[in-house]
Amino acid sequence: MAASKPLHFRETMPVKNTLWRAADLLILSLLTALLCCRLISTRRREALWIVAFLCEAWFTFVWLLHINSKWNPVRQITYPERLSKRWEDLPAVDMFLTTANPELEPPMITVNTVLSLLAVDYPPHKLACYVSDDGFSAATYRAMVEASEFARSWVPFCKKYAVQVRAPLHYFFGEPEPSPSISPDFLHDWEAMKRMYRELERRVEEAHLRGDTEPIFSQFDRENHPSVIKAIWENKGDPADGVPHLFYVAREKNPNHHHHFKGGAMNVLTRVSGVITNAPFMVNVDCDMFVNNPAVILHAMCLLLGFDMDKMSGFVQCPQRFHSPPKDDPFGNQMTVLNHFLGRGMEGLQGPFYYGTGCFHRRNAIYGEAPDDPPFGRSRRLQSSAADIISGLRKTSLAIDDLAASMHAAVDVSSCSYELHSLWGDEVGWAYGSATEDIQTGLRIHAKGWRSVTLNPQPPAFLGIAPSGGPATLTQIKRWATGVLENLVGQHSPLLAAVNGKLGRRQCLAYLLLNLWAARSLPELCYALLTPFSVVANTSFLPAGLAGVVPAAIFAIYNVYTVAEYLAVGESLRSWWNNQRMRRITAATAYLFGLLSVVAKLVGLSEAAFEITKKEVNAPAAAVNTGGFTFDASPLFVPATAVALLNSAALAAGTWRMLWAAPDGGGPGLGELACATWAVLSYSPFIVGLFRRAQYGLPRPTVVKASVLSFLFVLLSKLASS
Ligand SMILES: O=c1ccn([C@@H]2O[C@H](COP(=O)(O)OP(=O)(O)O[C@H]3O[C@H](CO)[C@@H](O)[C@H](O)[C@H]3O)[C@@H](O)[C@H]2O)c(=O)[nH]1
Numbered sequence: 001m002a003a004s005k006p007l008h009f010r011e012t013m014p015v016k017n018t019l020w021r022a023a024d025l026l027i028l029s030l031l032t033a034l035l036c037c038r039l040i041s042t043r044r045r046e047a048l049w050i051v052a053f054l055c056e057a058w059f060t061f062v063w064l065l066h067i068n069s070k071w072n073p074v075r076q077i078t079y080p081e082r083l084s085k086r087w088e089d090l091p092a093v094d095m096f097l098t099t100a101n102p103e104l105e106p107p108m109i110t111v112n113t114v115l116s117l118l119a120v121d122y123p124p125h126k127l128a129c130y131v132s133d134d135g136f137s138a139a140t141y142r143a144m145v146e147a148s149e150f151a152r153s154w155v156p157f158c159k160k161y162a163v164q165v166r167a168p169l170h171y172f173f174g175e176p177e178p179s180p181s182i183s184p185d186f187l188h189d190w191e192a193m194k195r196m197y198r199e200l201e202r203r204v205e206e207a208h209l210r211g212d213t214e215p216i217f218s219q220f221d222r223e224n225h226p227s228v229i230k231a232i233w234e235n236k237g238d239p240a241d242g243v244p245h246l247f248y249v250a251r252e253k254n255p256n257h258h259h260h261f262k263g264g265a266m267n268v269l270t271r272v273s274g275v276i277t278n279a280p281f282m283v284n285v286d287c288d289m290f291v292n293n294p295a296v297i298l299h300a301m302c303l304l305l306g307f308d309m310d311k312m313s314g315f316v317q318c319p320q321r322f323h324s325p326p327k328d329d330p331f332g333n334q335m336t337v338l339n340h341f342l343g344r345g346m347e348g349l350q351g352p353f354y355y356g357t358g359c360f361h362r363r364n365a366i367y368g369e370a371p372d373d374p375p376f377g378r379s380r381r382l383q384s385s386a387a388d389i390i391s392g393l394r395k396t397s398l399a400i401d402d403l404a405a406s407m408h409a410a411v412d413v414s415s416c417s418y419e420l421h422s423l424w425g426d427e428v429g430w431a432y433g434s435a436t437e438d439i440q441t442g443l444r445i446h447a448k449g450w451r452s453v454t455l456n457p458q459p460p461a462f463l464g465i466a467p468s469g470g471p472a473t474l475t476q477i478k479r480w481a482t483g484v485l486e487n488l489v490g491q492h493s494p495l496l497a498a499v500n501g502k503l504g505r506r507q508c509l510a511y512l513l514l515n516l517w518a519a520r521s522l523p524e525l526c527y528a529l530l531t532p533f534s535v536v537a538n539t540s541f542l543p544a545g546l547a548g549v550v551p552a553a554i555f556a557i558y559n560v561y562t563v564a565e566y567l568a569v570g571e572s573l574r575s576w577w578n579n580q581r582m583r584r585i586t587a588a589t590a591y592l593f594g595l596l597s598v599v600a601k602l603v604g605l606s607e608a609a610f611e612i613t614k615k616e617v618n619a620p621a622a623a624v625n626t627g628g629f630t631f632d633a634s635p636l637f638v639p640a641t642a643v644a645l646l647n648s649a650a651l652a653a654g655t656w657r658m659l660w661a662a663p664d665g666g667g668p669g670l671g672e673l674a675c676a677t678w679a680v681l682s683y684s685p686f687i688v689g690l691f692r693r694a695q696y697g698l699p700r701p702t703v704v705k706a707s708v709l710s711f712l713f714v715l716l717s718k719l720a721s722s
């Protein structure tokens with residue numbers, strides 16, 4: 001009998017990209033040609049020319065970073081069905097969820113995410129779910145108790161009927177899908193479940209309105225309270241459709257100790273779970289990211305167990321995807337194209353970034369290297385559980401021997417003082433001091449020589465809520481841009497990690513692509529102001545004559561290239577346009593303010609904070625309503641409004657002069673006018689915003705400030721050119 005080949009859990013497939021590479025190089029050579037044109041031009045000593053040259057040199061550098069990160073695309077294929085032979089050996093998993101504010105993150109959202117985790121297709125006695133509540137909210141706690149009650153019916157229902165989407169909010173949004181397998185039994189159970197869910201919603205809502213009824217929550221303040229850890233449900237080796245353990249964790253807060261936002265919450269969850277269940281793997285999601293593919297843990301196990309060496313998969317990241325996102329990505333925050341091309345490209349390097357949610361970690365990778373005396377603080381219980389993990393123990397069941405002792409240890413390791421004089425937040429656990437603790441934590445793991453892997457199953461693993469509107473989106477991007485730039489200039493920069501650590505050189509360049517987001521604002525903004533300047537000074541900034549073909553070719557080919565990327569992943573032309581527009585807007589808003597806040601922090605003016613993104617509970621319905629770009633009174637919108645005003649004026653004045661005034665030669669030409677047109681189109685929401693009202697209109701003070709800025713710019717340009 002021929003020996004059958006061993007079954008692999010996963011396969012790594014290189015992706016062919018010859019055409020993309022050719023286009024990459026074509027654009028690179030055109031950019032180089034443009035730089036050469038500038039260097040040999042007779043105008044090379046003019047200030048305007050030098051500014052244009054510097055901007056274009058920057059764009060060329062960023063293009064090189066792009067080429068580096070996308071050159072060797074790879075994709076992973078997983079075969080979860082092959083794991084079924086090893087069902088009993090499957091390792092245990094601790095599941096973490098963070099919530100921080102019951103107003104911005106309504107408890108029903110958290111309830112749905114928890115239910116989707118509790119109902120995944122994985123043996124329930126191998127799972128434990130930990131909910132961190134930084135909001136210290138009685139409503140959230142009550143909601144968890146209600147959720148666990150409901151889960152005892154919901155989990156068996158999902159498993160019996162192989163339900164696809166196990167977050168009831170989304171499951172019950174429509175009617176049951178007609179299929180040949182629909183039986184009267186099913187319809188009966190479906191109706192009953194739906195009624196129970198409506199009842200759950202009502203109770204959670206009531207508890208929310210009623211406010212604090214649990215004594216402990218009303219006795220203390222949100223920002224100053226002892227740890228409250230509750231075992232809401234213990235799985236005592238229940239049957240296959242039983243419910244996993246569920247714990248509620250509100251870590252101690254005290255104004256004298258920094259709580260380090262989400263990173264602090266994750267470290268507490270790591271330690272609390274370490275002394276209770278201590279699973280060798282952990283998965284973490286934000287409160288709005290529900291499980292959309294019930295086989296997700298099995299898929300992840302294919303990648304965590306499928307390599308010969310643990311080092312090949314320190315963490316497994318699922319790309320962020322959104323539930324019923326607004327059509328054509330009006331705010332450019334779905335990142336479908338970026339996830340696809342950058343994702344596959346990085347898969348061919350050291351692996352994807354850690355994005356903070358939808359990620360599976362080896363507990364080892366989070367603990368760092370194996371020091372002789374693990375610096376895990378005073379808890380003996382945590383030290384010994386960490387030693388177990390580091391020595392490679394792989395628990396396959398999470399039965400708890402002595403719950404009372406575990407809970408006692410959990411309160412100890414979740415106290416504010418636990419981390420004093422320890423390496424938590426620095427060498428161990430989630431990184432502190434960054435608004436993007438996720439990227440920084442992933443970097444630390446890469447710097448230790450671990451690789452990471454992308455998991456992108458069909459249907460998508462997790463779905464979250466995309467922020468909607470201008471202010472929410474730009475605030476979020478500003479936080480990211482600030483955080484990653486801080487990481488770059490800080491002590492744990494990817495540059496240092498490539499020199500002193502085990503971060504790959506090309507991986508380091510891929511990190512730069514992200515770390516430099518905020519820095520892109522200056523060249524982008526300068527470039528957008530070159531046309532208005534040229535009109536005021538009656539000059540031009542683009543090469544004239546035959547050389548003018550080079551920038552025109554770059555513009556045309558680059559746009560065809562990006563359109564092709566959108567079409568290749570099944571996105572619409574409209575979505576391409578919205579994204580290109582948002583990239584211009586982001587540069588003059590979120591990136592610019594990100595840069596300013598890093599500078600402010602460097603000179604000691606302010607501390608970066610974590611502004612939580614608002615999540616709408618009725619997202620499926622809200623998604624349909626897109627009234628356009630929305631604004632608020634934030635200073636974020638002032639510079640972009642000025643750019644829009646200046647380019648509109650430049651377009652009008654430039655056209656008028658070209659058509660009717662006597663052309664005196666040397667002034668702005670077709671190239672400059674094309675630039676102004678492109679800027680006006682890209683910033684069109686701001687121009688529309690001048691004429692609209694309420695949240696769709698630009699607030700008057702913003703317009704006034706932008707007008708003053710524009711006026712100053714014209715004045716300075718006049719001075720500089722006379
Ligand atoms: O003090 C805090 C602040 C936030 N969070 C939680 O952190 C998560 C992410 O916050 P959110 O406001 O949704 O931020 P996003 O911009 O959507 O988050 C992305 O970016 C963050 C880094 O900027 C990462 O931490 C997230 O995982 C990633 O999804 C949420 O579950 C919050 O409840 C806390 O637990 N404690």
Ligand SMILES: [Mn+2]
Pocket residue numbers: 286288464613
């Ligand atoms: Mn979020």
